[in-house]
Amino acid sequence: MSLTHLRRGTVVATVTAAALAGGGLAGTAAAAPAAxxxxxxxxxxxxxxxxxxxxxxxxxxxxxxxxxxxxxxxxxxxxxxxxxxxxxxxxxxxxxxxxxxxxxxxxxxxxxxxxxxxxxxxxxxxxxxxxxxxxxxxxxxxxxxxxxxxxxxxxxxxxxxxxxxxxxxxxxxxxxxxxxxxxxxxxxxxxxxxxxxxxxxxxxxxxxxxxxxxxxxxxxxxxxxxxxxxxxxxxxxxxxxxxxxxxxxxxxxxxxxxxxxxxxxxxxxxxxxxxxxxxxxxxxxxxxxxxxxxxxxxxxxxxxxxxxxxxxxxxxxxxxxxxxxxxxxxxxxxxxxxxxxxxxxxxxxxxxxxxxxxxxxxxxxxxEQYVADLAEQVVATSEVDLNGIRNDVRSRETNLGNLATDALLAAGRREAAALGVTTPVVALQNGGGIRNAAVIPAGEITALDTYTVLPFSNFVGVAPAMPVETFVAGVEHGLSGDVTGGILQPAGSFAQAAGYRVSYDPAQEAGSRIVDLVLDDGTVLVADGVPTGALETISVATIDFLLRGGDGYPFDGVEFTVLPVTYQEALETYLVEDLGGVVTAADYPVGGEGRITPVA
The missing domain is CATH 3.60.21.10 (Metallo-dependent phosphatases)
Incomplete structure (x- = not known):
């Protein structure tokens, strides 16, 4: 593609002012075209x-x-x-x-x-x-x-x-x-x-x-x-x-x-x-x-x-x-x-x-040899297919999303006491941090799978006294993606949940979609779209990336402690120790268990 005709200052010919005026000086030659x-x-x-x-x-x-x-x-x-x-x-x-x-x-x-x-x-x-x-x-x-x-x-x-x-x-x-x-x-x-x-x-x-x-x-x-x-x-x-x-x-x-x-x-x-x-x-x-x-x-x-x-x-x-x-x-x-x-x-x-x-x-x-060795290290078995499809983990609850978020909560609870930090009661994980973009079929789960699912260097963090209104705003942010045809569209900021259940109305404006938000112990934080004031603060486990305001989460400025464990390590430990090496269909059914529910 020649750019000459688009360049600033390109001169095709030089003409004297006298020539433009229709005059000209006797004996003056016409101006030559520029080279x-x-x-x-x-x-x-x-x-x-x-x-x-x-x-x-x-x-x-x-x-x-x-x-x-x-x-x-x-x-x-x-x-x-x-x-x-x-x-x-x-x-x-x-x-x-x-x-x-x-x-x-x-x-x-x-x-x-x-x-x-x-x-x-x-x-x-x-x-x-x-x-x-x-x-x-x-x-x-x-x-x-x-x-x-x-x-x-x-x-x-x-x-x-x-x-x-x-x-x-x-x-x-x-x-x-x-x-x-x-x-x-x-x-x-x-x-x-x-x-x-x-x-x-x-x-x-x-x-x-x-x-x-x-x-x-x-x-x-x-x-x-x-x-x-x-x-x-x-x-x-x-x-x-x-x-x-x-x-x-x-x-x-x-x-x-x-x-x-x-x-x-x-x-x-x-x-x-x-x-x-x-x-x-x-x-x-x-x-x-x-x-x-x-x-x-x-x-x-x-x-x-x-x-x-x-x-x-x-x-x-x-x-x-x-x-x-x-x-x-x-x-x-x-x-x-x-x-x-x-x-x-x-x-x-x-x-x-x-x-x-x-x-x-x-x-x-x-x-290749290192990855092959990871692929031979079986850390658990699953009775059920685990859904990590990219657009699914970024738009709705999936059982793999639940598993990853439960691992954050378990790691937070395991490490908090040793660090003198208030034990977390809820956890959330942005769907954009779940990266395998596929279904892990029922059967063996390897160490390589844990890396593939959670590949980043995110560390587990605990915010021991997050204001409840900030936590609710974070849950809202996780539900703030675009909506088409009444359906929430994929966004990396979508929040997979642990320790709470949330229902939301996608027809409402982003930031005002939560209908009900209830902790697993029955404490109601939002009812019919209205905060209840039941708690002032709440201890939250998530990844340090989100606690620093990553993916637009409103957590920047909240005090938190980074635990000495990555989210990949948290998942592997959860599979081996907390679940005893078995992911059951009862605990992690296909489609999730109703932690995140859209309402008409």
């Missing part, structure tokens, strides 16, 4: 996002295989070489460069990340990341799931050539990350030099970071447009005439909206939303992912200039390849449509690639 801008530098941006510790390949029901860190690395290395040595298409410059970018969420708690804990080696995710030779990365929300200290450890395992660019986060209150700032690994801006050309990078992370993860003392500046525009202007003043914004805003539509407020940014590489951008005829992974839009998206900025916006689907499944050409003044002339697309990490088809041997040996094989 057409010429290709000077072709830049290939190879990019990925939301890798999320999906180090192992996935095999589909039809036997097809895709993903895996080993094939991803082999593919991205091939593309790095091709960007500099491959045949030049029409409109490309002789001078070429390539930069490899990650738009955040480089790892995710779960069994594949846990494989690194006792390995005695660098973090496997960092080993794969290094092998892919990423030049630039930014922080995503999941990069803080294990806390700032683990993020700093992961950064410490990266090769020196990788720079973390973070233009809107502050690390002054996090010593481990501050040390990375002081040694130059984390920077607010970064210039990559390719073939004598300077490409300036800006890195922005979602302002919702504290509500999405365990970012602790990391501060967030939410004024993204102001930050980006100020840095772009600083680059221009310093003679850096090509600017790439890398952002992790949770939804590529947020990047598109931000583009309209920007000036001086040439390209945006986004992450966090897992969207697949592709054009008709492009090979894609046959995993059922819908195509969100064309590659690239082409919004215009505050000056009316086109800004290509790209992202890829997640989990080592694609490498994005955006090829653009600039003129000598740093103006973006062309997005090379034929060369630009996402490339699936596949073992079959036109883009098939073999695994990288070193990554297969150093990363994939040991992680």
């Amino acid at each position: 057409e801008p010429q290709p000077d530098f072709t830049l290939t941006l190879l990019h990925a996002n939301d890798l999320e510790s999906a180090l192992l390949p996935v095999t589909l029901e039809d036997g097809g295989t895709y993903g895996g860190a080993d094939r991803f690395v082999e593919l991205i290395r091939q593309q790095q070489i091709a960007a500099l040595t491959g045949q030049r298409a029409e409109g490309m410059a002789k001078k070429r460069g390539v930069v490899t970018i990650s738009a955040g969420d480089n790892f995710l708690p779960g069994p594949q990340l846990a494989a690194s804990e006792d390995s005695g080696r660098p973090i496997y995710d960092a080993t794969a990341f290094n092998a892919a030779r990423f030049d630039v990365s930014i922080p995503g929300n999941h990069d803080f799931d294990l806390g700032p200290d683990f993020f700093a450890e992961w950064i410490g395992d990266l090769r020196p050539q990788t720079t973390i660019v973070s233009s809107n986060l502050g690390f002054e209150d996090e010593p481990a990350l501050l040390a990375r700032v002081e040694d130059g690994t984390i920077v607010t801006s970064h210039v990559v030099r390719e073939r004598g050309e300077q490409i300036g990078f800006i890195g922005l992370t979602t302002p919702d970071l504290p509500r999405l993860t365990s970012s602790r003392g990391v501060t967030v500046d939410p004024d993204l447009a102001e930050i980006a525009n100020a840095q772009a202007a600083a680059y221009e003043a310093a003679g850096v005439d090509k600017v790439v914004l890398v952002s992790h805003l949770q939804d590529i539509d947020n990047e598109v909206a931000l583009a309209a407020q920007l000036s001086g940014v040439d390209v945006i590489v986004g992450g966090g939303g897992h969207e697949l951008l592709a054009d008709e005829g492009d090979p894609v992974v046959p995993d059922g992912t819908d195509v969100h839009g064309s590659y690239p998206l082409t919004p215009t900025d505050a000056d009316g200039e086109v800004v290509p916006v790209v992202t890829t689907a997640a989990l080592y499944s694609y490498v994005g390849r955006l090829v653009v050409t600039f003129d000598a003044a740093g103006e973006l002339l062309v997005v090379h449509d034929e060369a630009s697309r996402v490339i699936p990490v596949a073992a079959q088809g036109p883009d098939a690639v073999a695994p990288n041997y070193a990554v297969n040996r150093q990363v994939v094989r040991p992680v």
Whole structure:
């Protein structure tokens, strides 16, 4: 796609004022047309996002295989070489460069990340990341799931050539990350030099970071447009005439909206939303992912200039390849449509690639063995199918939701006394924290299943004296999703319940849907939509993520104690010790037992 006709300041011809007036000076020649801008530098941006510790390949029901860190690395290395040595298409410059970018969420708690804990080696995710030779990365929300200290450890395992660019986060209150700032690994801006050309990078992370993860003392500046525009202007003043914004805003539509407020940014590489951008005829992974839009998206900025916006689907499944050409003044002339697309990490088809041997040996094989060992560790058996389907746990009571929330309550009761904390009487778990997205069939439950169901680094927390009105507001928030056709729609904030029963009217406005709320001991907190005042405070067990206001819960500011147990550990312990290794159909019937009930 040629952008010349959309660029600010494009001059087709120069005409004198006298000529416009119909006059002209004798002997004055007509003004010559301005020279057409010429290709000077072709830049290939190879990019990925939301890798999320999906180090192992996935095999589909039809036997097809895709993903895996080993094939991803082999593919991205091939593309790095091709960007500099491959045949030049029409409109490309002789001078070429390539930069490899990650738009955040480089790892995710779960069994594949846990494989690194006792390995005695660098973090496997960092080993794969290094092998892919990423030049630039930014922080995503999941990069803080294990806390700032683990993020700093992961950064410490990266090769020196990788720079973390973070233009809107502050690390002054996090010593481990501050040390990375002081040694130059984390920077607010970064210039990559390719073939004598300077490409300036800006890195922005979602302002919702504290509500999405365990970012602790990391501060967030939410004024993204102001930050980006100020840095772009600083680059221009310093003679850096090509600017790439890398952002992790949770939804590529947020990047598109931000583009309209920007000036001086040439390209945006986004992450966090897992969207697949592709054009008709492009090979894609046959995993059922819908195509969100064309590659690239082409919004215009505050000056009316086109800004290509790209992202890829997640989990080592694609490498994005955006090829653009600039003129000598740093103006973006062309997005090379034929060369630009996402490339699936596949073992079959036109883009098939073999695994990288070193990554297969150093990363994939040991992680496979660790996960295989977890899959052999049977921790319980179930008499009933356990429903963890994504949209179900995010919109209604399910028996797996009940099981996970009961585990929180049991852990809170088990640990509270030792810490001198009031024993909790209720618990809630956001459906977005239940991640297996499937039904666990009746039969054996393994240690691997507990990780798959509850993969994050959330710790169990107890708020021993939460005001009842705050708890009720939290239950309301868990029922505040959109309603279509009288049915509550899926939302990650939906609250699975333990220790209480709630009925709600989806026809009412969000925040006013509770009809009745009754504790298991019979205490009525809400009757016919009206708080009873039966209690002033209540001890609540949940995950620390929610107690810090994550997923929009109104608990931020309430005093709480974090217990030394993750929610995955709580589930495994509950299955083994509290249930004696047996999940009965009587205790956990299909469809739940009426803890959360919509009323007409």
